[in-house]
Amino acid sequence: MSDWIVAMRGGVVVGALVLSLSACGGDGGGPTGNGNPPAVAGNYNATFTAVQATDCLDLVTPGSSTTGTLRVTQSGSSVTLHISDLRDEFGSNPVGTLSSDGDFHFGPGIVVIDPTPGNDGDEFNAQGTFDGTFSGTTMDIDFDFTAFTCHVVGTIVGQR
Numbered sequence: 001m002s003d004w005i006v007a008m009r010g011g012v013v014v015g016a017l018v019l020s021l022s023a024c025g026g027d028g029g030g031p032t033g034n035g036n037p038p039a040v041a042g043n044y045n046a047t048f049t050a051v052q053a054t055d056c057l058d059l060v061t062p063g064s065s066t067t068g069t070l071r072v073t074q075s076g077s078s079v080t081l082h083i084s085d086l087r088d089e090f091g092s093n094p095v096g097t098l099s100s101d102g103d104f105h106f107g108p109g110i111v112v113i114d115p116t117p118g119n120d121g122d123e124f125n126a127q128g129t130f131d132g133t134f135s136g137t138t139m140d141i142d143f144d145f146t147a148f149t150c151h152v153v154g155t156i157v158g159q160r
Contacts, residue, residue, distance in 0.1 A: 037077045037098040040134040046070035046158030048086050056150035059089075059115055070158050072139070079104060081130065081141070081156070088117045094130050104141060106130040113147060124148070132156070 049065040071082040079098045084090040091114035096106030107129035114123045124147055132141030137160040144153045 035100045037074075037079075037100055038102050038134060039074065040079060040098060040102070040139070041072055041074040042160045044070045044072060044139055044158030044160050046086060046139070046156055048083070048154065048156050050152050050154040052151070052153040054151050056152060059113075059150060060152050070139075070156065074098070079134075081106075083111075083156075089114050091117075091123050096130060098134065102134040104130065104132050104134060104139075111145065126150075130156075 045067075046069065047065055047067045048070075050060045050062060053060040053062045053064075066087055068086045070086045073080045073082065077098050078095060080093050080095045082093050084093055091112035092110075094106040094109065094111055096104050098104050108127060109129070110125045110127055112123050113126050116122055126145045126147035128143060128145030130141055130143045132139065139156065139158045141156045142154070143156065145151070
């Protein structure tokens with residue numbers, strides 16, 4: 001074989017290797033996505049709806065909803081839903097875990113409820129979960145909470 005043919009074949013092999021490495025991550029650092037959660041932080045135009053509410057007196061009624069801006073902050077896989085920005089009676093905000101697929105999970109855990117914000121001493125704990133998905137610029141989260149005899153099931157849907 002001539003030196004020219006050997007050099008050409010070697011160049012083709014090196015070129016194919018470079019192309020395959022760049023296809024795996026752009027900088028040869030491995031596949032893209034690498035298991036990190038998606039970036040979901042931002043402000044979402046959201047609707048918070050109580051689909052079911054039982055034994056809640058006048059605090060929550062079935063079918064009640066609130067629309068507004070829901071702020072979401074993120075540090076790695078830790079995501080905070082700032083529900084208190086959307087619903088004043090939330091005295092604390094759930095901090096959940098986000099998977100690489102965009103699945104969000106909080107709980108079972110405690111969220112402080114403050115029925116009359118600004119009136120100290122009437123806060124109480126609600127026990128429950130927030131589960132859902134962030135996909136692209138949308139969020140779709142279900143919640144299920146109980147405090148005393150009050151049980152509320154609902155949704156938070158939004159778009160950045």
